[in-house]
Structure formats: structure tokens, C-alpha cells
Amino acid sequence: MSISITRRRSLELIGAAGAVAVAPRVGAQALPAITFGGTIPFSGRWAEIGQSVHAGYTTVAKYVNEVLGGLEVGGRRYRLDIKMVDDASDPQRGITLLQRQLDDGVSLFLGTYSTPMVLPQAAMTERARRPMVQASGGGDAIFTQGYRYIFGMYPRASRSAFPAVDSMTVLNPRPQSFIVVYTNDPFSKPQGLGVMARLRERGFNVVDSFELPFQLQDISAVLTAVRDKKPDVVMCLTSDQNSLLIARQMAQNRADVKMLFTSLGPQTPSFRQGLGKFAEGISCISTWSPSFPYKDPIFGTTQKFAEYYQANNTVPLIYHQGTAAGCIVAYTSVLRAVGKIDDTEAIRDGLARIDIESLYGRIKFTPEGDGDPVLMGSAVTQVQGGDLKVIFPAALKEANPIWPMTAWSQR
Amino acid sequence: MSTFIQTVVNGVLFGGILSIAAVGFSLIFGVMNVINLAHGVFVIGGAYAALVAWSTLGIDPLLALPVIMALGYVLGSQFQRHVMQPAVRRGNPVAALLVTFGFALVVVNLLTVWFSSAVRNISPSYAFVNLRLGDLSIDAVRLVCFGIGLVMIAALSLFMRRSRLGRVIRATAQSELGARLCGVDSKGVYAATFGVGSAFGAASGVLIGMMLPFTPAEETLWTVYAFIVVTLGGVGSPAGAMLGGVLMGVAATLTQTYLGAVYTNMVMFLILLLMLLVRPHGILGSAFRASR
């Protein structure tokens, strides 16, 4: 027995020593750094989105450091340091790694992807009284805990798809019947339920609804309902993979509708390429598009950000990068206003009061921390000519909606 | 009524996909009594290989199929010979299972690094052709893949029954010692069997890639689907895989239409569990050993 315990203890000590040995060492560089911490899924289920979000954060930092020569706060220049580690899409790993950063004194945090990953981390940053501005956790659960230090760049899930419903009201002739499909997860389900309620409020007729599991290989039940009930519009609040499956199977089986809306999916080029001519006319929400006409305190305009991004990255530009970039712009704007880089209370208050125009759009949070539903609501985009064009709201419109969409049987 | 028929037709076509994916797994499980946790990566690997062939080289996935099968065979048999056999020699019954698990982790990681976890799909020119039989709508690609799958399963069946290697494999499965006494190189046979199983797995991946969107993370699901098909239909026989697959497919689509889409997977896993408790060798039983 004594042998085993000694062995065990010595192993523990070796483990602890090894941990200390590989702890990061911060080297001296030209300018002092403002560090933004957090975790990102570089592997696991959310890896692709994690990479896009990270690319958004790092592109802004690179621009500020290399083109602007650093960020001026309180009379001194600083470089922006984005220090994010891989949480492998595992909530437990995420909180363990986040703790290390809290210990290292990182005071400003960025978010990881998806509500189950963000919420446990938000609890930790809240306890440590350090702000987190995040681009990818929209579940209502995050914003109903009474947290003061967490901010999200778009309205909570139950409100986030309202622009999609509102875009239906301006279509002429008015659509009548809807089928709503949503994935059973902490983001899509509230989104779907919120959409159904708002559709009914606006006088539309929801003839059927479907709740889908996250992993599904076949949606023939939805196809049958479309065939039998012949709705005008099918609205899907579904994950990327389910959206692609639905679109493909509907096209393959010629389940014709006047409009197919999928919350996630068409933003990625691979979705549009995979469907080819059958992608034409599918609409989706975009919290951001490179074509937005906004002015930005760092880049000048949204356009310039998009150009700089394309010149410096291989990861395709979709809305995640814009949302992520918005987080950094929000932080830099507040830091400049506050004049200090480590006064977390003042920075939090600055974020709570923020109201600026940026490459992402207007940034203004509700008292609970999520995006203001009107000012930070998404746009609705539609695949036209193989590209995404903004069709709603009117202020951001690039093109008229294709309504009704050409029936699949006729392509 | 037409809803019911459409649902059943959809189920049969979907079931065909499941059968094709399971047939390689069934062979390995039946002959070597090894649960191949790496089966899913051969399936997904085949899909990605077909993606590369189609999007980078411009080759139709069906034309690339034989090459991809050959690659699968080589990779599988070499892995078995050089990694699994040393592991099994250690004596731990879970050893083989665990090295296949380790291999699966490595391959999934590599696929994620090379291809990212973006959702992919392969859409050759005939991907959206639709067939109509009165009220029934049939997706042409699924039908073609179903047909190819049937041909492949029949070919495997013939191979196992008529060819020399097939007979040698069956002999080794029934009694390894007996086969070795007859001069069979059992190690070589196992490597070849794993290779054949992997080749069919990869081939199924090519077909699946044309029908469904895929990511590297899907590989676990396809391994589990293979379990379910084999447990339901029968171990070791291509006919068992066919039967199990079609039954599962119809069960899935019926659940979706009449119970609710959100219960689909649960019902499939429940069928697996119940079959294990009642008749673990499947409806057709084990092709090589006595069934309970």
C-alpha cells in the first residue's frame, strides 16, 4: 500500500512541476499590451465557427497594431493582444482554461461559441468582476441570470429572428401560411418559439411546426408536411447541417414553396456551392454583411474592414467575423473613453452605456447585456446570383427580394 | 395512405444507405469478433476522398469509387497488421477496440485540420434529379446509390461464398486453429478481412457523401449506425446488413412522420438496446458462429 501511495504522490508532484514549467512566459515587446482573453473552439463540434470568430478578433488587433501603430489610451500607446486558447467545444475544459487566464490577471474577455460554453464562463467572469463581450452566445439563459459584466453582440435568441418575420410583412402579395422548423437546442428552440409567436402576432397562419434533434440524417416528415399542407413559406431555425439537409431534400424532392428561410446555412460559400442553382432565392439572417454602409472608428467604414480582412486571411468572410470585430471595436471605444486599461468597473460601465456606430452597426446593449432588439437586430439576406444580398431592413437593403422564389420543379 | 407509402419508400432508400455503411463493419465483427470503432472514420474518410476527387480533381465520385476502395483496403489492412495485431497479442480483450478508438481520434483530428469542420456535400451534375411515380417522389441520387449498394453487397456475398479468399476468411472465422492447421496464414487473413471491411466502409462513404451533408465529427454516428444495423439484421452476413439497414431506415422514417422527428434517434437506439437484450446476434443470426 505504502508503495502505491508514494508513487501516486510523486506523480502528482511531477504533474504540478510540469504544469509550472509549461506556464506561458510573457516576453518583452515594443509596446505594452492590452490582453483580451477567453477560449475558442478550434477543434470539436464548433471548430469552423470558432475559427471564423477568432479570425475576426485577430484581424482588428492586427490592423490596430500594424496599421495604426497601436491603440492610444490615456496618453500611452498599447498593442492589442488576442490570447485565446482551444476549449475543444468542451464546457469543462473551457472553464478550466479560463481560470488560468483569470489567474494571470487578464481583465478583458471575449466569448467562445454557443450558449452551453459561454454560460459557465460568464459565471466565472461575473464572479471575478471582469467584463466579457461575446459574439456567439445568444441563448436567453445567458441574459436572464442578472449578470452585469456580460455583453452580447446581438439580441437574445427569442428575439433574434424577429427581423425575419418582419421581412415577411413587406412582401407583396402577402404570404399566408407558414411551416416553422427548429432544432431542439438552447438557441434555436427559443428562436423558433419566438418566431412562431411573432408570426401569429403579425397575423400569419402557422399551419405546422417541427422540432428536430441536432443530429438528423433524413427529414422526410417535413417534406410530407410541405407536400400535404402546401405552405407559402418554410422557416427553419436550424443548425448549419440541418439547414443544408432540409434545403437539399426539399430541392431533391421538388417540395416547392414560395420562400425557404434558414437561419443558419447560406452564409457559408460551401452551402451555396453545394446546392448550385438550387440555392437561388433561399433567405437567411445575417447579423452582419460586408456590404453594410456603416462608419467605423477604427477602419473608417465597414467596406474597408472587409477589404483588409480579405487581404490578410484565408478563412472565408461571413457574418461571424463582423460580429467578432464589433466586440473589439466596442472595447477599444470604451477604453479610449475611460482612459485606463485596468479599471474594470469603469470599462463595464462604459460598455453598459455605449452607443456608437461601428463596422458592425450600432452598438448598444439592453440593461441585461444583450443587443438592443431594434438597433442591433439582424438583417435578412437572400441568395441572389450565387451571392448574398441584403433584402431587409429598408435602410440596409441592397436588392429587392425574389418573391416568390422559382419553384424547384422549374429549375 | 400515400403518405404512408411515401414514408416507407423514403425509409427503404434511407435504409439502403445504412446497410451499405454497415456491411464492412459486419464483416469485421463477424470474422474477427472485433468492434471496429474506427469504422466511422473510414466512412467519413471515403466521403472526404470523394470530395477531393470531385471538387479538386473534377472526377465524378462514382468513377473514383474503385480507387477509394483500394485506398481503404490498403490503409485498413496495414493498420490491422501493424497496430491491431501487436495490441491483440497483449491479451487485453479491450485492446483491439481501444487502438481502433485511438486511430479514430487521430484521423478525425487530421480531417478537421485538413478540411475544417465546415459542413460539406458533394453535388455531381445529377445530384438533383427527381423521379416521379404517380404521387411518389423519389430522389434519383438515393435510388442510384441504393442500387450501387445492392450490387456491392451482392458482390461481397459472392466473394465470400465463391472466391478462395472468401472461403479462407469464413474458415478462419469459424475456427482459427482449424484454419491454421490447414495451412492458412491467419494473421494475413485478418489483415485482409479488415482491409475488405474498410474498403466497403470507404465505398459507403463515397455514396453517403453524395446524399448527405457531412463533417468529420459525424464519424461516431456512422459507427453507431453500423452497430444498430448489424445487431438488428445479423452479424457477418451481407444479407443481414441489408435486412437490418432497411428495417432501421423504415423505423426511422415512420417515427419521424408519426411520432415526431425529435424522437427518431431515440427510437433507433432503443431498438438497438432491445435487440441486444433479446437476440444480440440479430434476426438472421451470426453467419459464422452458433447464435443464441
Added chain:
Amino acid sequence: MLRPLLLLLAATVLLALLPLVLGPFHVRVGLSMFLSAGLALSWYILGGFAAYYSFGHTVFIGIGAFAAALSRDLWVSGHWAGQLLLGVGSAACVSAAVAALIAWPILRLRGHYFTIAMLAVALVCAEAVSAFPVFQGAMGVSLPNIAPPGMRVERFYYWAALALLLVTVVIAMLIARARLGYGLYAIREDEDAAMMLGVPTTRLKITAFIISAALTGSFGALYAFNLGYITTDSVFRGALSLEMIVHALVGGMGSIFGPIIGAVAMTALTKVALADMLEYHLAITGLVVIVVVIAAPEGLIGVVGRWRRNRRHRGRNP
């Protein structure tokens, strides 16, 4: 029995004092190690003693986690010790109850079939928890922070996990010395011979299964409290099942300390050494598994044992 228990107590006291000198990150790593070790050891009670390898033990982590979360009303108002005991207690009870329910049919299966059956159980339960809104698995459940005010949160869970690990080790040691343990070893060596010799194999297997489930569920509750918000995916994870097995294997299946050592080693590797290797940590874990299975099948304990034996031999025969 007394001497090993005293040594165990001494080691526990030393480990308990560590948070006072270590920073919060290392305390969290320690917490992860205790959770992983406890889970691996709980699995080992069935898998190591009786050689019934369950590939779906994450089901008990999930059941325990959700039992603790959903039984909130029972314990939310009360002293923190009561909250912890009732939360973990309800997790243990529900896990044990579910295990008791499925034990007899499932344990009739042998070998691979038992393995797949447990996997199937885990998959069915995960889907059920998501599909039926009463479990709130898809939308997620929050757990309140039960750490006493004034105590650092990670320290609280560190100590709670250490305490539970101690309980698990003591239970495992007791089993190993009792008739239950010897009966399970007999089952591992040759179940049919054991049955013929009159060993009550069914009863022993079921007992081990229920104990294993209850302990796993308890750790599941702690896991959930530590996270603060759980969804089906965060606790019904195939990766967790496989980790338990890998830890036991890497440490060594011949001793109850094998799972603990394996868990500590693998946690140190993945959370500390590989924490910055953004893209490849899964592949490296896979390679470690392959290398251990081929080169060190008796696990780390086996490697150290062999090395010590070689030294002894070399000493005698220069």
C-alpha cells in the same frame, strides 16, 4: 487495513492543504484530476474487478447531473453543506435506481454485447433527456452556486471532489477485501466456472453495477455544480465514457490506484502540457492510447513495476 487507511488519510490531508499554496488555475486542474480519477475508479469497480467493460458510463454522469439540477427545490434553501449532500445524494440515489432497474437484463449479456448495450443505454437516455421537455436537457438547466460565501469557488469544489474521491477509494478498498471483491475477480477470470462453483454471480454483478452507478452519478452531480449550467451535450458525452476507460487503462487495470494515476497523468497531459497546442490535442490523445495499449498494456503501474523488477535483477546479476 488500518495502515493503508492511515496512509490514505495522510495523503488526503496533504492534498487538501495544497489549495492554500497553489493558484486558482492549478486548483482547477487538481479539481479536474479528482473528478476524472473518481470517475475512472467508479468505472473500474465494474470494469476492473469484474471485467464488464461499460462503454456508456457517461449515462450515469448525465443522470446524476440532471438529478442534482432538477431536484433543486429539495435543497436550494439551506446550509451549503446540506445543499451539497442533498444534491449529490439525490444524484447517487437516482443513478442507483436507474442502474437497479436495468441491471438484471443488461448484465445477462457478456463481453462485447454488454459493452455495446451500455453504449445503447447512454444513447437512448441522452436522446430522451433532450427530446422530453420535462428533463430540460435541450434548453439546459442552471445550478445555483453552492459554495459558502467567503470561500473561493474552485477551492470548494476541489475539496468536495477530494472528499468524494476519498470515499470512492475507501469503498473500492473495502470491496477488494470483501467477498464481493473476490467474487468479482472470480467472474473476471472465468464467469461460468464461478457460477458452477456456487458464486452468486448475478447478485454480485448487480451489486457492483449499482455501486459503480451511484458513485459515477455522484461525480456527475459535482461536475454539474462545477459547470453551473448543463445541457444534454455537456454531461451525456461519449468522450467522458471513453476517458474513464482510457484513464483506467493508461494507469493500469491491476490495481485500484491505476485509474487514479491514469486520470492524473492524462489530465496533466491534456489540460496543462497540451493546453496551447490548438489543433492537435485529439490526435495526440489518440496516439497516447495506441502507444499505451501496445507498449504498456499493464499501464503506468505496470511500467514502473517492470522497471523496478529489472533494477532488482540487474543488481543481483551484474
